[in-house]
Amino acid sequence: MSIRVLLVDDNNLFRKGLAALISAHPDFTVVADVSTCKEAVQAALHIDPDVVVTDIALGGVNGLECVAELKRRQPHVRIILLTSLRTEGHVRAALRIGADGYLLKNATIEEVQLALRNVAMGKKYLSPDVSEHVFDTFLHPQRAQAPISRLDGLTTRERSILQLIAEGRTNKGAAEFLSVSPKTVEKHRATLMRKLGLRNAAELTMVAIELGLVERPDSLARLNPDSLSAGEPRSYRTRQPLEREPGSFDGAPLDPDIPPAYAPRCEANDG
Numbered sequence: 505m506s507i508r509v510l511l512v513d514d515n516n517l518f519r520k521g522l523a524a525l526i527s528a529h530p531d532f533t534v535v536a537d538v539s540t541c542k543e544a545v546q547a548a549l550h551i552d553p554d555v556v557v558t559d560i561a562l563g564g565v566n567g568l569e570c571v572a573e574l575k576r577r578q579p580h581v582r583i584i585l586l587t588s589l590r591t592e593g594h595v596r597a598a599l600r601i602g603a604d605g606y607l608l609k610n611a612t613i614e615e616v617q618l619a620l621r622n623v624a625m626g627k628k629y630l631s632p633d634v635s636e637h638v639f640d641t642f643l644h645p646q647r648a649q650a651p652i653s654r655l656d657g658l659t660t661r662e663r664s665i666l667q668l669i670a671e672g673r674t675n676k677g678a679a680e681f682l683s684v685s686p687k688t689v690e691k692h693r694a695t696l697m698r699k700l701g702l703r704n705a706a707e708l709t710m711v712a713i714e715l716g717l718v719e720r721p722d723s724l725a726r727l728n729p730d731s732l733s734a735g736e737p738r739s740y741r742t743r744q745p746l747e748r749e750p751g752s753f754d755g756a757p758l759d760p761d762i763p764p765a766y767a768p769r770c771e772a773n774d775g
Contacts, residue, residue, distance in 0.1 A: 670712030
């Protein structure tokens with residue numbers, strides 16, 4: 505009997521491509537693919553998959569909340585996080601909240617299949633890159649602590665503006681996206697640059713890469729068929745797209761020390 509898989513990712517091209525790659529092997533059947541946490545919970549309840557594969561950031565919703573809700577509704581379901589984030593904090597949080605596997609989006613399809621088989625049999629699976637990184641941060645904890653502490657020092661709006669400016673948007677462009685005034689963006693930009701000790705936009709972009717908010721084009725995942733659109737003016741691609749009006753999700757409460765996904769949510773009262 506084939507392993508029944510539910511895919512959850514807000515990148516439609518990536519999700520459909522991964523579904524095709526997984527379904528090409530007779531050991532697996534992709535029973536559904538959806539783009540939001542709400543759809544994932546509904547699909548899991550109706551379809552009862554063997555394994556759910558989801559990202560940490562889903563349209564502005566913390567994917568760890570989605571894992572918690574799925575485990576609350578269906579404790580038997582196996583869950584693999586397939587993401588670009590590999591900080592020790594995210595790995596520990598994912599495992600603590602109930603994830604059964606943790607894969608990076610630069611994995612090969614063979615590794616994805618291996619993870620699906622192991623998790624379906626009740627085992628845990630960490631990709632070699634993740635295991636090596638976690639082991640390295642265990643030996644050198646100072647390397648893992650700095651990026652998260654720097655991000656945690658920013659407000660939700662400052663995180664949003666950091667990501668938008670790192671994408672290449674002007675103050676006016678970021679203001680239009682967030683539906684605030686350019687002066688508000690300028691104020692938050694000055695504050696976040698002061699907090700992070702930055703002097704210019706180039707340093708700001710490098711910090712955004714360090715924190716996992718954007719990635720260099722030459723480091724795009726091998727599995728991810730998405731690429732920069734023709735005529736796209738940005739030099740960097742966003743890891744987790746920002747939402748103008750993030751969808752709400754009534755998920756299970758999280759442990760307060762679980763780090764949020766690097767997908768800032770734009771709150772109306774934060775501008």
